[in-house]
Amino acid sequence: MTTTERPHASPRSPRPRHPLRTIEAHEFDAWATMVTTTYGQDWRDGALRNAAHTFEPERTLAAYDGPDIVGGVSVYGRTLTVPGALVPVAGITLVAVLPTHRRRGILTSMMRRQLTDLHASQGEPIAALNAAEATIYGRYGYGVASHLAAVDADKRAMRLRPDTDLGSGSIRLLAPAAARPLFEKVYDQARRQTVGWVDRTEKYWNARLRDDVELFRDGATALRFAVHTEPDGAATGYALYRSRGDTVRLTELAALTTTSYAALWNFVINLDAHSRLTYDAAVDEPLGHLLVDPRPTQATVVDNLWVRLVDVDRALTARRYATALDVVLDVEDDVCPWNAGRYRLSTDGVESVTCERVRGVRPDLRLSVAELGSVYLGGPTLASLAAAGRVEELRPGAVAAASVAFRGRREPFHVSGAAFPAF
Template sequence: MTASQFRLRCVAEQEFVPWARMIADTYGMDRSEEELADQRAATDLARTLAVFDEGEPVAGASVYSRMLTVPGGVLPVAGVASVGVAPTHRRRGILTSMMRAQLTDLYEQRREPIAALRPSEAGIYGRYGYGPATVGNRMRCDRRAMRFRPDTDFGEGIVRLKHAVQARPLLERIYDRVRTASVGWPDRQMAHWAVRLADCPHRRGTATSFRFAVHQERDGRATGYAIYRHSSAPDGLGGGAGVVEVAELAACSRQAYAALWRFLAGIDLVTWIDYEGAVDESLPYLLVDPRAVQGAPVDRLWLRPVDVDKALAGRSYSLPLDLVLDVRDDFCPWNGGRHRLQAEAGSAICEPTTAPADIRLTAAELGAAFLGGTTLTALAAAGLIEELRRGALSLASTAFRGEREPWYPGGWAFPLY
């Protein structure tokens, strides 16, 4: 049977639990009652699709409406998650039918101009117009070699450990301050925080529960936090080495950032500190020996423009621009054609045009470059972008870039964490 022979529709209330368990099963995961309740609170059933076979859900995908920090401000974003097809129903075009229905609805209802997701497999979503927009930096820090430079400014604040109930309101306030100035960070509502901080024992393995370290200034203001666990890793000698796994770190100032890392590096009985941060993370530059931090890049947030004109007009650019983009979008044909992008003084306009094109590219390349991380020149060097007017590519690539590398601080699923 092909995708057209199955029924695709929104999930009803009584269908949510079997739908969520089916999605979890496609990822080889279990869901506790607590996790199901948290997921339900964060899920809009009117934007949650399922494919049914004889009344049973066999595939699904959800959209979570969020606000995403982009260069120059914030934009509504359709956070796509809980995408899965049961192993019994793969290779029948079901995923393609869900992606097409989802993106068509976003466009026809004039909802979010961009969509974003965290793919479990990087080779899947390019064919649907998504491009890798942020890169995470998987860092392993040798705690014993983490000596801070003598001129490091730690400020006058202190780091205190808090219980989860005490910590949460502080975390929420700090996160909101940091995310509005951090490209790639989404907002978090109450339901999203509940999922982010969920700490079910069956998901920890041999690791401990979360610890919450909060940085406070002398006047009591909370200006940073680190969420972490203790675990262990084989030491190669038949034993285990202590590991601190940092799930998330946010700081409102460079002093708070340095103080939190000094705290983490001072935890006893620890050999390694693991953390996924930004490509241009500041930590190595605070250390006498930057090689105490070893990193490996990994793609994280993937973006695709749902409405090219609204998306490109919704961010700012680092240089004045007036160029025409010839966009190919086979999956969302309404985006195809030439678009004139004009930008200056923090504002931008983008609209269809019949003028000659300066650059030719696909929606996936626009998605990759949208947050200012992946450069247009790098994509052109791979043969993915064609320059049609001399000098246009270099100008556009520079204009799309931001001051810092964009990155996404969340966990496994973009909209929930």
């Protein structure tokens, strides 16, 4: 090399057009303005309901165009009840990209970055969300893991069977401050045995019960708080509801016993001055078995919770299975390449579960990570997915065996509620 020659400059990675970073606490208003604008709202105090009190800036990722926030996605760290276990879950919410910046790859970059960060930090083994648009999240490896029945009922025709045991407890209407400690205890016991429910720490209870601003009621009344107690004073159930015109809207019902469950429904059905009742329920809601005539409860079944396995091995060992199983899974994952490959899932159907990578072993089932997300909560079955061509059986009998093992005791159901966060 002569003194006049210069080495070639090393190539530099092009600077991202819309760089991503977590937001600072002082950027909340700018981020909230972006979210509300995306969803056709005006940003004002309370427009995101209680997001200001629950969001975690260090887990809220934003895309920037210069100094401006043009997209974002947030994570809430929660604990989700899954078959046989309580598992940390990344609750994904408030996903938004301004209409001026659509189709620039911003959403894809945010979703990939979010999953990569969870994997790199060995954080929550699964992610979950309620999808505002059902066509979006499948391409990022999310699968529909639960459904809900949106019920519109003619309350005048709803009557409990005459042999229904209502127990010896009583129901009282309480003020929020008096009801809350009772609600918290009942909910925490109920959610531990209800697949699809999540924990509620203080800030989430604050959000749940603060979400009663007249601005968002659309003409409905404030929430009513009905608590079921036993003769010894122990709370064993509650119902949250409001009304508008001739319709009662039941927003949440939790019960710890069959008698408190029946008594609360009897109370709701017999509320005066209302002819209709709307509520969201599990697909296998037991109420129909208590009614003389179940036909007045007409339901529309829609997707509820979408689940995504961040790390296949950690996720599959976190839950429990209905029966013993020994199966080799060939997993495809275009978004999270660390998941792609073959895994041997073995369980005794009680407590022992292992999920290890294997090589040179013939697989029994071939499927994508989205299908594993769909069956993770024990609702949709591998058999139904295989019938749709989404699971390939490579060993006869493998689909049937895995379907039974993954199945839960009841259909999973996620209580999303009306309060932000949406998850």
